[in-house]
Amino acid sequence: MSFAVAPNVQNSGWTGLLTRSSEPSSSMNREFQTRFTVGLLVILTLGSVWLGIVNFKVERQFPVPYDGVWWVEHNGSLVADKVEANGPGDKAGIKPGDRLVKVNQRELKDSAGLQRQLYRAGPWSKNTYSLWRQSVPLDSTVILIPAERSLNDWLRMIGVVYLAIGLYVLLRRWTAPSSLHFYIFCLVSFALYSFHYTGKLNQFDWTIYWGNVVAWLLQPALFLHFVSTFPEKRNFVRRHRFAIPAFYLPGLLLFAIHVSALTLLRATERLRWNLDRLEMAYLAAFYITAAGVLLYSYRRAGKPILRQQLKWVTRGTILAITPFIFFYLIPNLAGALSTNPVKQLSVIFLGLLPLTLGYAIFRYRLMDVDLIFKRGMVYTLAAAAIAGGYFAMIAIIAELVHTRVPSSGPVGMVLAIVVTALLFDPVRKWIQERADQFFYRTRYDYRKTLVEFGRELSSETDLDKMLGSVVDRLSRTLLVDRMAIFLSDSEAPPRFRLAKSYGMSLEGDLDLSFLSASRPEASAGHFFFDNTHLVPREAPAAQATIAKLELNYYIPCRAQQRTIAFLGLGKTVEGDFLSSEDVELLETLSGYIGIAIQNARLYSSLEQKVAQYERLKDFNENIVESxxxxxxxxxxxxxxxxxxxxxxxxxxxxxxxxxxxxxxxxxxxxxxxxxxxxxxxxxxxxxxxxxxxxxxxxxxxxxxxxxxxxxxxxxxxxxxxxxxxITERVELESQLSQADKLSSIGLLAAGVAHEVNTPLAVISSYAQMLSKQLQGDPQRSSLMEKITRQTFRASEIVNNLLNFSRTGGTEFTDVNVNKII
Missing domain, CATH: 3.30.450.20 (PAS domain)
Structure with missing residues (x-):
């Protein structure tokens, strides 16, 4: 079956299920298991994508003729069971209960013959229907039209969303709990929404048909299996080990019934319709059961984090399946032939299902689902109000232009649209802002406050005060239980230290090497530890530090393409994780914080340089002054x-x-x-x-x-x-020159005295000797005495010269007289 509307084939949806490969034998090692699983998933994924692309091309090339009547076999002939209003059959005058005998003079016995005749004629062809109405024969000319298959495009879009989310979760978090199970569920859902048989029923069309049937029967069981084990196994699953296999038994039984009915029984439109109704009921029952399991688990959850995880998964599931069941499955079960906009819109809601579950696995937290849910509701209602007001204003302005200026024609309409667009844009912004304020309340205010706070950070030049204000503002605004800021001490390689913290009491050294290690999550703007006590990829010392810090979010603060700090944040005081909007806001703030930290460091460095300059200046001036x-x-x-x-x-x-x-x-x-x-x-x-x-x-x-x-x-x-x-030095030099002259005179006098003393001594001695010999001669004796006295006088003069020339001084000291005597 398919979601698409084919001629005389009721809309329904069958999906294929990709089951897990059987468990490898115990002798297989883990590497072989991993390669086998990856290889099988790659083959199945590529095969499904290829089949979906080819099916899409074939459907575009092969329009299906449609007469707007649901013909069913009754007593060996075809009877009109339902006639679509304003359809080709209705326009040709066909009524419910009419019996079809021939088409273009060819007798018909069953719906298969009718389909062959319609395909032979093709769309937009005129066909003569030979009818019996209450035993009255009549002919009607029916112009066939291409079957409406726009719903298939919406379903394919949903299928691509499933596959894209499944691949993203698997590739990014393949080690996360239930990620493989979730990908298989997404792959099967892709086959369900992308495979639509055309009705040609050739070999390729049969492959698409049975792939769709298998996917339809397997997807609900996979979904119920998933919600029963994620984020943790439910109690009834733990108590009954056969509960999980039991989920797949109804689908297996329906598949056996389907195969048997088409191979053993006569293939009639009534039989196909009954099989469709049975399988639609099966899909609805499993969806409702899965929603019930989630709702029951949410109400019975004791842990705040588990309750928060289940809160929006439950709401997202209910929001996704409720419109689908009420506006798609139930009308189809009631036999509605047409595809209306409401039915198409109900299919779009199915996209919330993989989005909700995929994000739960990827982040192991569901605060973002709250955001998705609120935004979807808020902006859907706001967009509807804005669109209604916009077109109402266009109509009013166009009417005014047409009334006042009748000759304006199309130009007036264009001007009306332009004027309305210009006038309505401020109104749209006002409505959007009011919607944000109403639904987000304090979040709207604190986000604006935090952004303004981040822009003003650079005005604080004291690094310690700036970090203190960041910790204080973020902890009070986001209501986190703990927070820390880590600063880098060096450029290459960066080494971080704890600079500021809140709600933490740490002792001992911290190994923060995990902050400087390269990791793929860094490209996302932050990295996240859902369980700080279980980080197997980190080194043992880093594991101990992460467990001691108990911080779940690490957001780098960058400046000039270099990480200079990290913001570390834990959960909220209520035990919840932060939403993605909170994280995005922190990532925005981290840029401001990084610039502020760099500015504070540069200012501190500048102050140090100025102080060093002043010190050197004073030092140099002191040298000059000294x-x-x-x-x-x-x-x-x-x-x-x-x-x-x-x-x-x-x-x-x-x-x-x-x-x-x-x-x-x-x-x-x-x-x-x-x-x-x-x-x-x-x-x-x-x-x-x-x-x-x-x-x-x-x-x-x-x-x-x-x-x-x-x-x-x-x-x-x-x-x-x-x-x-050198004034004083010149004077001293003059005095020294004079002293040198006197010293030279003294030396000369000493030499002269020494030379003079010798002849004087000879003269004095001989004069004294002659004086003794001439004692009897008074006249001669007096002459000799005069000579002697003059020699003594000359000797005294010479001795005075010697005393003047001596450089030694007189020194008084104590002496022992006894020793001298």
Whole structure:
């Protein structure tokens, strides 16, 4: 069977089920099992996709003729059981109860013959129906039309959604609980909604037909099996190990009945219809049972997280199957032939089923289903209201234009549409904003608050205060039980440390290497641990840290393509996980936080550089101020830019009077002339013993060095003048020269005295000897005494010269007189 409407074939839906391959023998190793399972899934998936694509192409190339009448076999002839209103049969005058004898003069006995005749004629052909109405023969001309199969496109879209979600969950979280089971359910659902036989019933069409039958019978059992074991096995499944196989017995029994009916019994339209009704009832019963199991498990769930997991899975399942059952299955069971918009819309709701369950497996949390459900309801109602108001405004404005300006014609209608679109856009935004505020209440407000808070973060330059405000605001807004911020200490490879935390008391070292490890989840903007005590992919030390932290979400904060921090968050205070909107909001905030952290670090680094610069500046100034020579610097315009304290003392001019003044105004013309003379030449120039007149009227003798003041790139930016005051040194040098002269005189006198003493001693000795010999001669004796006295006088003069020339000093000290005597 198929969901599509074929001529005289009632709409129904049969799906195929992909059962698990039989368990491999115990001798198979795990690697072989994995390869076998992957290979089988790849073959079945590719085969199903190929069949679905070919079936779609064939259906497009092969229009099915349709006469709008449901003919059933009765007493060896075809009787009109139902006639579609405004259909080809109704327009030709066919009434329920009419008996069809011939079509185009060809006798008919069963529905198969009618189908062959209709296919032979084709759509848009005129066919003569020979009828009997209450024993009255009559002929009706019926113009066949192509069967309405637009519903098949909607069903194929649902099938593609099932397959895409199943593949996404399997490839991203193939180790998650029930992910393989869920993919098989999605693959079978793809076959159910994508396989639609055309009625040609050739070999390919029979393959599509039986694939659809198997999928129809297997999909409800797979769904009931899934809801009975996810997120954990129900109690009745634990107590009765044969409960799971029992789910598949009704489908197996119906398949056997279907095969037997088509092979052993005469294939009539009534038989096909009864089989369809039986299998539709089977589908509805299993869907309702699955919803009942979810509702019962939700009400009996004791754990908050389990209750939250089941909350929206239950609601999503009920929302998906209720419209389908009431607006599709029940009308089909009642024999409705037409495909109306309500029936098509009810099929779309089936897309919520894989979306809800797939996200539950992928994240092992269901807060997002709350979001999906609310958004779907909110924006469906809002869109309907907006569309109604929009077209009403177009109609009103068009009527006004047509009334006031009758000659406007189509141009007036176009102008009405343009004006309405321009005027209605603010109204649409207002309705959407009010809907957000009404349905999301505090969430709407705190999201706006957090985004504004993130934009203002960069204004805080103190890193510690900024991190404290982030932790405080996020913990109070999202109501999480614990939170932490980890900062990187190095660039390559990054190493993280705990910088700020909330609701946590940690002791000992933490191995945070798992934050810097590359992982595929990083491309999603965050990585998530559904169970912090079970992370087998991490290293043992990292497992202990993750369990100790108990943070489920780690969101990187990036700046300039580099991760500089991580936001770590746990569950809410009620034990729930965050919704995807919360996580997306945090990912948006993480960009602001990363920029704010980088700005705070740059500001801190800048403060350190400024402090270091000030310290070096003070150090250099202290060096200049501490040296005992005068130092001044002039710019290229010869204005004084620096003047140290030694210059103040030496030149008797305060610093404030010297700075920024031209050199020619401060120094005498003689010095300025010498400065201009040497500044024209490169290199260092010296002025020795230059006599510099000071403003105080003194004259200082200086040694001056004039050198160019250059940058690191050797660009001249001024001149440096160093003045060494040597006035006192020159005076000391003069005194030293005089002392040297006196010392030379003393040495000369000592030498002369020594040379003179010798002849004086000889003269004195001989004079004394002659004086003794001439004692009897008074005249000669007096002459000899005079000679002796003059020699003593000359000797005393020489001794005085010797005493003057001696450099040794007199030293008084204690002596032992006894030893001397």
């Amino acid at each position: 040296i005992n020579v005068g130092v001044l610097a002039v710019d290229l315009a010869d204005r004084i830019e620096s003047w140290n304290s030694q210059m103040e003392v030496m030149y008797a001019l305060p610093r404030w009077q010297a700075l920024t003044r031209p050199l020619s105004e401060v120094f005498p013309a003689e010095f300025v002339e010498e400065f201009y003379r040497v500044r024209q030449n490169s290199g260092i120039h010296n002025l020795y013993k230059f006599r510099l007149a000071t403003p105080a009227g003194e004259t200082r003798i200086i040694n001056a060095a004039i050198a160019p003041l250059v940058t690191r790139k050797f660009n001249v930016i001024g001149r440096l003048i160093i003045m060494d005051d």
